[in-house]
Amino acid sequence: MRDDLIIVKAKITMKATEEGGRYHGFKSGYRPNHIFEMPVVLNNFITYIGDIQFDDQDLIDPGETKIVTVRFLKVKEIEKYIKVGQKWFINEAALNIGVGEILEIL
Numbered sequence: 001m002r003d004d005l006i007i008v009k010a011k012i013t014m015k016a017t018e019e020g021g022r023y024h025g026f027k028s029g030y031r032p033n034h035i036f037e038m039p040v041v042l043n044n045f046i047t048y049i050g051d052i053q054f055d056d057q058d059l060i061d062p063g064e065t066k067i068v069t070v071r072f073l074k075v076k077e078i079e080k081y082i083k084v085g086q087k088w089f090i091n092e093a094a095l096n097i098g099v100g101e102i103l104e105i106l
Contacts (some may be wrong), residue, residue: 006072007106012052012090014098016063021097025061028054033091034065034100036074036081047091049073064098070100 015021033047050072052060060066072078081088082105090098 004074006074006078008070008072008082008102009067009104009106010070010100010102011065012060012070012098012100013065014060014062014090017094019063020095022092023062025059025064026052027059031055032097033093034070035089035091036078038089040059044103046077048075048078067103069106078084 003073014025018021029050029051031049034050035045035047038045050070053069053071054060054066055069057066060068072082082102085100086102087101089096090100
């Protein structure tokens with residue numbers, strides 16, 4: 001673990017295009033919005049910075065599930081969410097495109 005990053009192994013599942021997901025996949029290094037708590041008022045959610053790194057593939061397509069490494073920028077507010085089994089939303093702005101689940105803290 002680096003001092004400025006929290007690194008986890010995670011399972012991510014991207015929504016299919018027909019379910020409201022992206023039309024195209026994305027490559028390693030992608031930095032979507034990560035949301036650990038979805039508030040009742042949807043214009044008031046807190047997002048965290050983190051990039052998704054692929055270990056053994058170049059691309060993840062809509063509808064796919066992959067095991068990946070996620071590197072979150074370490075801020076005090078995120079630390080309470082970093083535990084094995086924690087799930088979160090993967091968004092592009094207000095559009096939910098997938099979900100993640102922490103499998104291991106590296």
